[in-house]
Amino acid sequence: MLFVAIDVMEGFMDVDAFRQTIKDIEEEIGRVMVGQRDIIRHTLICLVAGGNVLLEGVPGLGKTMLVRTISQTLSLKFNRIQFTPALMPADIVGTNIITEDAEGKKHFRFQPGPVFANLVLADEINRATPKTQSAMLEAMQEKTVTAGGETRELPRPFFVLATQNPLEMEGTYPLPEAQLDRFLFKLLVEFPGEDELARILALTTGALQPAVRQVADAEAILKMGVLAREVPVAERVTSLAVRVVLATHPESEYAPERVRKFVRYGASPRGGQALIAAGKVRALMEGRYNVAFEDIEELAYPALRHRFFLNFEGEAEGLTTDDLLTDILGFLKRN
Amino acid sequence: MKSRFDFTFFKNCLKKFNPSTTKRASIGTGKGDSNASVYTCVNLWLQKVCDGIPSLRGRRYRDGEIEEALRPVLKRLRGQHFLNWLFRGTAVGSVTAVLFLLVSHLRPWLGVERWCAGAVLGTVLATLLAAFLSRPDAWEAACQVDGRALKERVTTALELSGERTEMVLKQRHDALAHLKSFALDLRLPWQFPVKEGKVLLAAVLAAVVLSILPNPMQAEVERQVALRKEIARQEKKVERIKRELEQHNRRLPSRERQETIHALEELRRNLHAARDKRDALKALAQAEEELAEVAGAVSTRDDADLKRLAASLGEHEGTRTLAGKLAAGDMAGIREETRKLAGSQARAGQEERRALAAALLDAAGSVSTPTLKVDLEQAASALNGGSPGLMESRLASLGSLLAGMAGQAGINQDVGVAKLALQQARMGILAAGASTGNGRVAAGGSGEGSQGGNAPGASGSGGSGPGTNGKGTGSSNGAGQGQGGGSGAGMGSGNGDNPTGNQSSSSGPSLGNDPAPMNFGNYERIFDPRRIGAAGETSYIRGQAGEGPQQAVDTPNPIIVPGTMRPYQEVVGEYRRSARESLDRSLIPPGMKDLVRDYFASLEE
Numbered sequence: 001m002l003f004v005a006i007d008v009m010e011g012f013m014d015v016d017a018f019r020q021t022i023k024d025i026e027e028e029i030g031r032v033m034v035g036q037r038d039i040i041r042h043t044l045i046c047l048v049a050g051g052n053v054l055l056e057g058v059p060g061l062g063k064t065m066l067v068r069t070i071s072q073t074l075s076l077k078f079n080r081i082q083f084t085p086a087l088m089p090a091d092i093v094g095t096n097i098i099t100e101d102a103e104g105k106k107h108f109r110f111q112p113g114p115v116f117a118n119l120v121l122a123d124e125i126n127r128a129t130p131k132t133q134s135a136m137l138e139a140m141q142e143k144t145v146t147a148g149g150e151t152r153e154l155p156r157p158f159f160v161l162a163t164q165n166p167l168e169m170e171g172t173y174p175l176p177e178a179q180l181d182r183f184l185f186k187l188l189v190e191f192p193g194e195d196e197l198a199r200i201l202a203l204t205t206g207a208l209q210p211a212v213r214q215v216a217d218a219e220a221i222l223k224m225g226v227l228a229r230e231v232p233v234a235e236r237v238t239s240l241a242v243r244v245v246l247a248t249h250p251e252s253e254y255a256p257e258r259v260r261k262f263v264r265y266g267a268s269p270r271g272g273q274a275l276i277a278a279g280k281v282r283a284l285m286e287g288r289y290n291v292a293f294e295d296i297e298e299l300a301y302p303a304l305r306h307r308f309f310l311n312f313e314g315e316a317e318g319l320t321t322d323d324l325l326t327d328i329l330g331f332l333k334r335n
Numbered sequence: 336m337k338s339r340f341d342f343t344f345f346k347n348c349l350k351k352f353n354p355s356t357t358k359r360a361s362i363g364t365g366k367g368d369s370n371a372s373v374y375t376c377v378n379l380w381l382q383k384v385c386d387g388i389p390s391l392r393g394r395r396y397r398d399g400e401i402e403e404a405l406r407p408v409l410k411r412l413r414g415q416h417f418l419n420w421l422f423r424g425t426a427v428g429s430v431t432a433v434l435f436l437l438v439s440h441l442r443p444w445l446g447v448e449r450w451c452a453g454a455v456l457g458t459v460l461a462t463l464l465a466a467f468l469s470r471p472d473a474w475e476a477a478c479q480v481d482g483r484a485l486k487e488r489v490t491t492a493l494e495l496s497g498e499r500t501e502m503v504l505k506q507r508h509d510a511l512a513h514l515k516s517f518a519l520d521l522r523l524p525w526q527f528p529v530k531e532g533k534v535l536l537a538a539v540l541a542a543v544v545l546s547i548l549p550n551p552m553q554a555e556v557e558r559q560v561a562l563r564k565e566i567a568r569q570e571k572k573v574e575r576i577k578r579e580l581e582q583h584n585r586r587l588p589s590r591e592r593q594e595t596i597h598a599l600e601e602l603r604r605n606l607h608a609a610r611d612k613r614d615a616l617k618a619l620a621q622a623e624e625e626l627a628e629v630a631g632a633v634s635t636r637d638d639a640d641l642k643r644l645a646a647s648l649g650e651h652e653g654t655r656t657l658a659g660k661l662a663a664g665d666m667a668g669i670r671e672e673t674r675k676l677a678g679s680q681a682r683a684g685q686e687e688r689r690a691l692a693a694a695l696l697d698a699a700g701s702v703s704t705p706t707l708k709v710d711l712e713q714a715a716s717a718l719n720g721g722s723p724g725l726m727e728s729r730l731a732s733l734g735s736l737l738a739g740m741a742g743q744a745g746i747n748q749d750v751g752v753a754k755l756a757l758q759q760a761r762m763g764i765l766a767a768g769a770s771t772g773n774g775r776v777a778a779g780g781s782g783e784g785s786q787g788g789n790a791p792g793a794s795g796s797g798g799s800g801p802g803t804n805g806k807g808t809g810s811s812n813g814a815g816q817g818q819g820g821g822s823g824a825g826m827g828s829g830n831g832d833n834p835t836g837n838q839s840s841s842s843g844p845s846l847g848n849d850p851a852p853m854n855f856g857n858y859e860r861i862f863d864p865r866r867i868g869a870a871g872e873t874s875y876i877r878g879q880a881g882e883g884p885q886q887a888v889d890t891p892n893p894i895i896v897p898g899t900m901r902p903y904q905e906v907v908g909e910y911r912r913s914a915r916e917s918l919d920r921s922l923i924p925p926g927m928k929d930l931v932r933d934y935f936a937s938l939e940e
Contacts, residue, residue, distance in 0.1 A: 015505065230500070230501075230502040231502060231506075232491055232494075232495050232498075232502065232503055232506055233491070234487050234490050234491040234494050235494055236478075236487070236490060237487055237491075288486060288488065288509070289488075289502060289505050289506035289509050290486075290487055290488055290491035290492075290506050290509075290510075291487070291491075292481075292486035292487040292488075293486070293487060294486060
């Protein structure tokens with residue numbers, strides 16, 4: 001399952017405190033990041049919901065900076081893994097090494113890899129070989145790592161922020177579908193506009209670099225996650241989420257024409273889980289105590305775009321899954 | 336929200352059709368499995384129906400506080416809902432009415448205005464009923480409010496109204512707060528149903544245009560109206576005759592009276608149910624056949640003999656009373672009078688008996704019925720013979736014969752009145768059903784000479800039509816009956832079936848037994864096998880005066896036997912009577928009788 005059970009911690013966070021914390025985090029990140037409000041917000045939603053994020057965009061758009069800034073504002077242990085074709089799985093999860101103690105006796109000791117952190121930045125994850133990429137599977141899904149026959153828990157919260165370059169670029173390996181499905185969101189980082197680019201240049205080339213202060217900690221993030229899970233969802237909202245997921249399947253009765261024609265595989269049930277879980281967080285962020293249709297409609301793109309796949313004809317037509325999601329939402333709204 | 340229907344019945348139905356309960360109930364019968372799919376289908380269908388109609392669906396969630404907060408929204412929604420449905424219904428009804436009007440311009444439609452009004456009214460009522468059944472409930476109000484501003488707050492609160500967790504209570508509080516601040520007029524303003532309004536406006540305009548434009552079918556409609564009125568009038572007339580027979584007539588024997596009344600009642604019913612002219616004519620033909628059966632095959636000659644006998648006896652002092660009884664058709668009086676006559680003659684002198692014998696012999700000379708003539712002569716002979724026993728016996732025999740003949744004559748007369756009424760009804764209906772205007776033939780007239788006794792000039796009547804009336808008069812001295820069809824101009828002649836040669840004249844071509852000696856008009860080829868080789872009658876075709884273009888007509892059959900060409904109007908009466916006699920004599924199978932009636936009814940159209 002996508003979400004591991006979270007122990008109920010001492011004392012629930014107040015809803016107002018939740019919103020205030022989110023607001024503070026967004027403000028702090030906004031001091032460093034120019035624009036990209038939706039990317040920041042969706043990343044925070046994933047963080048609270050306990051999911052992982054795949055950020056896709058050309059190099060230089062601030063993806064790494066975003067992750068680093070988040071770790072700074074949340075005072076989380078942060079590790080960055082730069083994926084390259086030469087990177088091996090052991091380089092990520094860790095390995096047993098031979099050490100010698102004071103008495104001169106040698107024995108194996110597990111040397112944790114960079115995955116042992118609260119916030120892991122898997123930079124340019126699609127540059128690594130599939131074997132190495134799959135090393136992240138267990139960590140992302142189970143929040144555990146198995147090395148040398150022993151399974152070890154990862155620190156909580158555990159959050160993988162992966163970045164990837166568009167697949168058309170040279171030297172990339174497409175992520176396997178199973179791994180893609182383990183990302184709660186896939187966010188497309190757009191190139192900044194004219195004004196935003198000017199502000200980025202001004203901000204990053206000046207003498208003073210903006211400092212980021214810590215506004216929350218790991219415990220706060222976990223409490224926010226627990227609170228978000230309490231948010232009620234009406235039947236009809238759940239029904240919409242279900243229908244959206246079903247509509248990505250070409251054989252479904254809810255599928256619009258282009259989905260029937262151009263989709264190879266539909267989204268898995270994880271897509272529905274992602275919609276509801278993220279919707280709850282978004283509802284609290286918006287000051288609501290319930291999930292609304294608009295939550296589902298807005299989050300359908302980041303939550304589902306990487307979970308269903310076009311067939312050859314669809315790709316030949318130049319379609320994207322976002323185009324089909326627009327079709328799906330329009331179709332469901334009409335019917 | 337207190338006044339809601341209780342749909343326990345439907346719920347029970349659903350439970351009853353629940354396949355699981357049904358299966359449990361039928362364990363051991365072996366029918367559960369085979370019926371389960373049927374029940375499932377019915378159950379799903381019922382569920383779908385109930386879900387589709389808010390009134391049947393019932394309340395999904397109950398929360399008094401939220402429903403109270405939703406009340407203004409619900410009122411607005413329902414008002415808008417009924418407004419939309421009202422316009423929708425009116426628009427549909429108006430379009431239907433326009434279609435009706437359009438059809439009425441293409442083919443005659445009697446009472447199209449009533450149909451249009453009914454369509455509008457019925458559609459509006461139906462749509463209002465539909466609107467009532469599908470009126471929005473609190474849940475729909477919550478959905479509307481959520482969709483417009485509150486973002487699923489209210490529906491979520493309604494769904495979770497049974498839960499009391501901290502988050503749910505906060506959500507509920509949030510929903511109520513937002514609901515109370517909901518700007519009803521801003522978010523949910525009254526909306527005029529524009530689309531329905533446009534359709535309604537277009538339909539009204541079309542209806543006005545169609546009402547203003549002259550309807551080419553109006554003349555035909557008016558003709559149908561006249562026909563209906565005429566049928567109704569004749570129906571009343573038949574009813575009146577029937578009532579008179581029931582209440583006042585004591586002369587007809589009970590069986591004949593009942594049969595006549597029955598025939599008239601059936602005719603009245605058939606006329607009432609008649610949808611067109613053909614039905615009415617068919618009903619009339621059927622009634623005429625039944626009345627003819629009632630009247631029997633007694634020769635009308637007997638009736639005439641009785642009248643002449645009464646006239647003859649009336650000239651003598653001793654038999655004047657008997658003559659009066661004969662004229663009145665009083666059967667018991669005739670018997671009584673002949674008995675008195677026998678008694679008085681037994682005591683009377685020779686001279687008086689001879690006078691009576693002479694009177695009887697005179698009377699015998701005026702009658703043509705052999706039995707009557709013989710009885711009269713034998714009675715006269717007995718009076719001259721002087722034997723009291725023989726005299727009494729002969730007079731009693733004569734009295735019985737006269738009473739019987741008078742009784743039958745009474746039947747003929749009473750039934751004849753009814754038959755005359757039917758004839759008039761036929762002519763009236765034919766006239767009403769004919770086209771009108773521009774000098775076309777409006778109606779056929781008929782004349783029928785009723786039975787006459789000594790009374791001179793028994794009546795004959797002519798038919799009338801809405802255009803020009805045809806009127807005929809008939810006179811008869813004796814028993815006679817004549818029929819005649821009439822032309823719109825009221826000209827023509829007709830012969831009755833009258834052995835004495837007295838004819839009842841009528842307006843129009845004759846429908847009587849004997850052909851008119853000269854006939855004018857349009858002719859139709861009708862094959863009459865009985866007239867092959869006979870001389871036939873002379874027929875004339877009207878031509879234009881003066882010199883005109885000549886026209887040669889090629890006959891399809893170069894050999895024309897004289898007598899094979901007869902005017903249509905001339906022979907149709909014979910054929911009809913022949914058919915009726917065949918019907919009476921059961922020469923035609925029962926299953927084919929209607930076919931024959933239909934045929935002759937169609938000839939009259």
